[in-house]
Amino acid sequence: MDAVFTIVANYGAAALFAVTLLSCLALPVPASLMMLTGGAFAASGDLVLTTAVLSAYAGALVGDQTGYVIGRSCAGPLERWAEAGRRRTFLLGRARASIDEWGGVGVFLSRWLVSPLGPYVNFASGAGRMHWIRFSVWGAAGEVVWVVLYVGLGYAFAESLPAVAEFAADFNGIIAGGVVAVGLWMWLRLMQKRRGRLKRSLSSDDSGVTS
Amino acid sequence: MLTVVRTFWRKHRLLLLAFIAAIAVTAFFAVRLLVFTLYWADPDHRRQSLEDWMTPRYVAHSYNLPHDVVREVLELDAEEGKRRTLADIADASDLTLEEMQRRIDETARVHGGGGD
Numbered sequence: 001m002d003a004v005f006t007i008v009a010n011y012g013a014a015a016l017f018a019v020t021l022l023s024c025l026a027l028p029v030p031a032s033l034m035m036l037t038g039g040a041f042a043a044s045g046d047l048v049l050t051t052a053v054l055s056a057y058a059g060a061l062v063g064d065q066t067g068y069v070i071g072r073s074c075a076g077p078l079e080r081w082a083e084a085g086r087r088r089t090f091l092l093g094r095a096r097a098s099i100d101e102w103g104g105v106g107v108f109l110s111r112w113l114v115s116p117l118g119p120y121v122n123f124a125s126g127a128g129r130m131h132w133i134r135f136s137v138w139g140a141a142g143e144v145v146w147v148v149l150y151v152g153l154g155y156a157f158a159e160s161l162p163a164v165a166e167f168a169a170d171f172n173g174i175i176a177g178g179v180v181a182v183g184l185w186m187w188l189r190l191m192q193k194r195r196g197r198l199k200r201s202l203s204s205d206d207s208g209v210t211s
Numbered sequence: 212m213l214t215v216v217r218t219f220w221r222k223h224r225l226l227l228l229a230f231i232a233a234i235a236v237t238a239f240f241a242v243r244l245l246v247f248t249l250y251w252a253d254p255d256h257r258r259q260s261l262e263d264w265m266t267p268r269y270v271a272h273s274y275n276l277p278h279d280v281v282r283e284v285l286e287l288d289a290e291e292g293k294r295r296t297l298a299d300i301a302d303a304s305d306l307t308l309e310e311m312q313r314r315i316d317e318t319a320r321v322h323g324g325g326g327d
Contacts, residue, residue: 005264009296044272046294159273160259166247173240181233188219188226195222 001165004030008037013051017059020147024063025070026119032150032172033165039154040161053151060111060143064122068135071126078127099128104138111142112149116176261312263298270297274319284314 007015016038023031035056042049082092099106103125110121125135150168157164219227250256259273271281285300301308 002262002264005262006296006298009264009266009269009294012294041266041269044266044268045278046266046268158269159275160257162259163247163251163257167244170240170244170247174237174244177233177237177240181230181237184226184230184233188223188230191223191226192215192218 020059035150036154040158043158067122112146
């Protein structure tokens, strides 16, 4: 943790830009912690608050767009792969449908509430050919929340930075773990329901034969 | 409920294990948050000692001291452009972090402030 604080102390806004950019590309860098630190140094007067916010925000936007473009470049090969089988085509179609339905909100929430999923949502949005403007607008809105939330928390609780960092990390862990758990539980229920339907239709076939 | 779990265990073992792992991760962070909050609730634990990464300005902010006073205590020259950490200052002078801590504590007492 101290190493992260030192990097922000030494490189300031440039470090914030770099770290939010890299974190949007799924690189394991402590972006949230660095933004908290940036906020704290803004409160103490070592950094200018607007510079800290804008550099972190710019990094996040560039990172999101890069992730989207990388995903988009995989869209062609993915479609060719999907065309090879009916089940694959079906799966891709379903993924497209859920992007159409939930894509905007998904992009928004994966910027800040479930930020560990953010980079993968970027790749998936590109690969699933989500409309660029839709992706960019929801993404840009989500990043405002992410950056302002963390830099703001660091600014407000600057005098006890390590404690805020600990709180934020634990809180993030709870949210991310909880969302994944709920998602997996819903998946399990779905599988169970489908199996139940399958069984029912099989048994009704049987009774049809016997009667 | 138990039969549901048993069915999942037989039919979707991997998915169920992933679900249990996710619950465990969530619980781990919840416990950590709770322990840390209890620790933090004790005012004695809130005092933040000086660290290598801090800057003089940050020390001033954290200890509620005027920036000039901190600079004076740390034997720094008049305002300079570059941000320096206490580690940089320790490298460039013969002040150790312990000595800085002693001086800052002393100054904080004189100024009627504290670690808060």
